[in-house]
Amino acid sequence: VEEYNEIARHYRIKETVGSGGFAKVKRAVHLPTGETVAIKIMDKVALGADLPRVKTEIEAMKNLHHHHICRLYQVVETSRKIFMVLEYCSGGELFDYIVQRDRLSEIESRAFFRQIVSAVTYMHYLGYAHRDLKPENLLIDDEQNLKLIDFGLCAKPKGGMSDQLYTCCGSPAYAAPELIAGKSYMGNEADLWSMGVLLYALLNGFLPFDDDNIGMLYRKIKSGKYDTPDWLSSESLILLKQLLQVDPKRRITVDELLNHVWITKEMGVPVEWNSKYQTSVLDDDVVTEMSVHRKVSRETMKAELEKWNYDYLTAAYFLLLKKKTSGRPVRLQMTL
Numbered sequence: 001v002e003e004y005n006e007i008a009r010h011y012r013i014k015e016t017v018g019s020g021g022f023a024k025v026k027r028a029v030h031l032p033t034g035e036t037v038a039i040k041i042m043d044k045v046a047l048g049a050d051l052p053r054v055k056t057e058i059e060a061m062k063n064l065h066h067h068h069i070c071r072l073y074q075v076v077e078t079s080r081k082i083f084m085v086l087e088y089c090s091g092g093e094l095f096d097y098i099v100q101r102d103r104l105s106e107i108e109s110r111a112f113f114r115q116i117v118s119a120v121t122y123m124h125y126l127g128y129a130h131r132d133l134k135p136e137n138l139l140i141d142d143e144q145n146l147k148l149i150d151f152g153l154c155a156k157p158k159g160g161m162s163d164q165l166y167t168c169c170g171s172p173a174y175a176a177p178e179l180i181a182g183k184s185y186m187g188n189e190a191d192l193w194s195m196g197v198l199l200y201a202l203l204n205g206f207l208p209f210d211d212d213n214i215g216m217l218y219r220k221i222k223s224g225k226y227d228t229p230d231w232l233s234s235e236s237l238i239l240l241k242q243l244l245q246v247d248p249k250r251r252i253t254v255d256e257l258l259n260h261v262w263i264t265k266e267m268g269v270p271v272e273w274n275s276k277y278q279t280s281v282l283d284d285d286v287v288t289e290m291s292v293h294r295k296v297s298r299e300t301m302k303a304e305l306e307k308w309n310y311d312y313l314t315a316a317y318f319l320l321l322k323k324k325t326s327g328r329p330v331r332l333q334m335t336l
């Protein structure tokens with residue numbers, strides 16, 4: 001109970017919308033703005049050795065501001081719990097979306113895959129590799145936009161993307177051959193393989209490499225051989241072949257992917273991977289509303305906000321900004 005007091009002061013917690021390994025996710029309402037959020041709740045004792053993964057995820061999300069990456073609004077840590085207040089994605093997981101439809105058309109797959117390419121290119125550009133790309137980690141918001149989640153395994157090698165990574169991680173069915181071979185591997189190259197598995201899942205509704213026996217699964221991945229159902233177009237087959245290249249050095253790169261003929265087909269333009277969010281400059285309307293509401297000067301409020309503490313102020317700022325971009329009034333309802 002006292003664990004929740006801290007969070008309950010500003011949020012009305014609603015139903016559980018997901019529960020994974022060591023986290024439970026609940027829908028909640030941010031009381032000062034009325035906006036809906038998702039709160040990921042973790043128990044530090046239950047986390048055990050996985051606690052560093054949560055710290056990794058929090059630090060990464062603080063630096064990743066992109067319209068196809070789930071936004072972190074606030075972090076609350078009590079003696080026993082960690083609460084991450086995140087962007088709510090009412091459409092749930094892409095995984096369930098595909099299962100409900102058996103498989104997606106090439107046109108719908110292209111629309112989603114371009115968003116994934118946008119998010120992953122942005123991450124790679126900032127020196128991060130996700131390393132756990134799969135449909136369960138892609139959520140759909142209320143405008144059919146994909147939002148990438150779960151940065152617990154992402155890596156930002158010290159020496160930039162050229163640094164090799166060693167830890168084996170992620171979900172086996174999406175893992176690149178070089179990763180399961182235990183060799184050193186490049187995070188961005190492994191992400192490209194996983195994107196190939198993702199594209200295959202979008203277009204077919206099942207996985208290219210699958211087996212209940214982990215040894216058999218690894219053999220299939222290393223073989224690089226997968227079925228090619230007759231509904232796949234020749235262009236789709238070509239792109240899959242370029243992504244699911246067993247040799248990482250022969251695999252397509254994100255730069256080649258951005259304006260690939262399959263990616264631009266009927267869209268006419270390459271993938272725009274730059275973030276639409278402008279976080280370096282504070283929004284005037286939001287600063288005004290917050291400074292008036294807290295009865296402080298704009299300068300004081302700006303100075304507080306620019307600390308980016310990911311506290312109630314950061315959450316109120318981002319959620320007011322979200323209201324503004326969605327065309328809703330930039331108003332705070334109660335004392336912060």
Ligand SMILES: O=C(Nc1ccc2c(c1)CNCC2)c1ccc(F)cc1
Pocket residue numbers: 017018025038040070086087088089090091092093139149150
């Ligand atoms: O919003 C989330 N999940 C969510 C929201 C709504 C629904 C679901 C998940 C699944 N059932 C349909 C409704 C969510 C957001 C961030 C996150 F890290 C994890 C989960």
